[in-house]
Amino acid sequence: MLLQDLCATPIPPGFSLPEEVFIHPGAGDRLGEVASRYLNPPLLVLSDENTRKAALGPMEKFSRAFSGQWREMVLSGHAHTDDPTIAEVMTEGGGIGGILAVGSGTINDIAKAAATRLGVPYLALGTAASMNGYASGIVAVTSNGLKTTLAATPPRAILLDTEILCAAPLALTQAGLGDLLSKPVSLADWWLSHQVEGAAYSELPGRIVSEAIDSILAEAAGIPARSPSALETLARAVVLSGVSMVVAGSSSPASGGEHLISHLWDMRALAAGRPLRLHGAQVGVATLITSALYQRVLSIRSPEFVPPRLWEAEAERIGAEHGPLAATVLPEAEQKHRLAAKRLEFLRREWAGIRERLVSFGIPSPDRLRKPLLEAGAPHTLAELGVSREEARQTLLNARDIRNRYTLLDLAYELGVLPDSADEVLEESGV
Structure with a gap:
């Protein structure tokens, strides 16, 4: 579906946002079709040893659709979003027309940073609803030991297959809820910085994400049972939280x-x-x-x-x-x-x-x-x-x-x- 259809609050035009977001059972089966719309081969598929296994079904169909037109880079399950890792991916991605990120937090951030620096588009096939960075226009990078936030280009499309999300380690899903829990406090901090130091501020980003976060907080009890409804609600909330950051510009x-x-x-x-x-x-x-x-x-x-x-x-x-x-x-x-x-x-x-x-x-x-x-x-x-x-x-x-x-x-x-x-x-x- 179009991103706007995911959000109860109208999003003004002019923002660099994903064009399509798919959150439903079997969304991964559309990977080849969606990749064909947004990425030009040759492609680099980035995953880690855990996320690659989680997405075997969608990747088999993708492989048939892009036979001989992609290469793969599988990182360690302990990889970090840091300058050396991003540089390694960029080297591997020389001459590519796009990146497919198969994973969640770290893989998505590394792919986003590398794609932005290479000037190529990327897609996100999420394997867990573990964080709110899928749709965001930033990446948290460790540079010389310091966690810094850098501007980056969001994916052209996001696919979150609820069957894959339900099978993800429970700790990752619980982490997604924890990441969203900060909204009431972080919005107050944002307004505070606006008042005290003149930081840009708007109430629109809060409105974009509020309803979705309220919904998952009400369904939190469904997370331990891996309820498909709760996972779909959580996935929608993490995507819209990332959208709120793009609209805010930070x-x-x-x-x-x-x-x-x-x-x-x-x-x-x-x-x-x-x-x-x-x-x-x-x-x-x-x-x-x-x-x-x-x-x-x-x-x-x-x-x-x-x-x-x-x-x-x-x-x-x-x-x-x-x-x-x-x-x-x-x-x-x-x-x-x-x-x-x-x-x-x-x-x-x-x-x-x-x-x-x-x-x-x-x-x-x-x-x-x-x-x-x-x-x-x-x-x-x-x-x-x-x-x-x-x-x-x-x-x-x-x-x-x-x-x-x-x-x-x-x-x-x-x-x-x-x-x-x-x-x-x-x-x-x-x-």
Whole structure:
């Protein structure tokens, strides 16, 4: 179907979005037909050792349709979206007319980045409803140890076969729900950055995705049973969440302070040589933390604003807290610090109105957000992620440094909630 048919809210023309999205049983059987419409051979098919097996049926039909006109690159199941891997795919893809991504988060991101840099179109055959990046116009890339968000071109079409999605590992499906859980908090963060720093803001992206996310939260109990209806609803929600980012021109509608926490967990894991956890699982737990932080921040009517420290003192703190990652973190943090005094002046003057507007977002409490995670059997505690309380505390205190983007994590420092109340916030989050 056309993308617009998937969304209850009209999407204005002019955005770089997938032209067609197929979410139904047997959608993979249309792969050859859809690829013929949008891709010119020779093609590169990108998958990993797990996703290739998940899509055997559709790939057999694709192989017959494009006999001798494609080559395949199968990555390790532990591949990362980083500069060396993207460069490797680009080298393999020399002279191609398009890329077919067979997989979910990592495979889709690598294919999207490589296709954008090669200037060729790509299609996404999703094998799990595990994240909201299928339709988005961005890619989260690890570059020199730093998680960065880069602009990229979305796929021309997306195929999400619910039979394949239902057969995906349950943890991946649960991660998709966790990734979507952040919307109420990230939308508030986006409006906050608009008010405090003038970031572009529109209510349309929130409207595009709200109904779909509300629907899957209501169907969360169907996830452990692999209900086809629940998986179709989840798939629709993750696609529309990606669309909301394209319309916004940034990841802000779906990515706030909770994503910075998840990104810092990833950065530290990579630096230590540890395997990465599922992105959406981390986001779900981090959202409980930022929800608790919002409850505490919004309870303050007359804050005692904390003046910004000198940059030299902040740079010393960042060096101590981020260790080997400090060199990549410092430029982002320094850019944001330049406006610290101006931000504080604005907050002193406008806090009452800012607080009132943030309250109107109706940010759910940690208990309300935990309910769908429990129903879905998804991770909702630090222990389930293998994150210690001290690691969570340190991440809560330092995640603001890694991105030149204003979020609740910055506001909590300027209002004096952090660092002193970090332990209380973690306790109130219930993680």
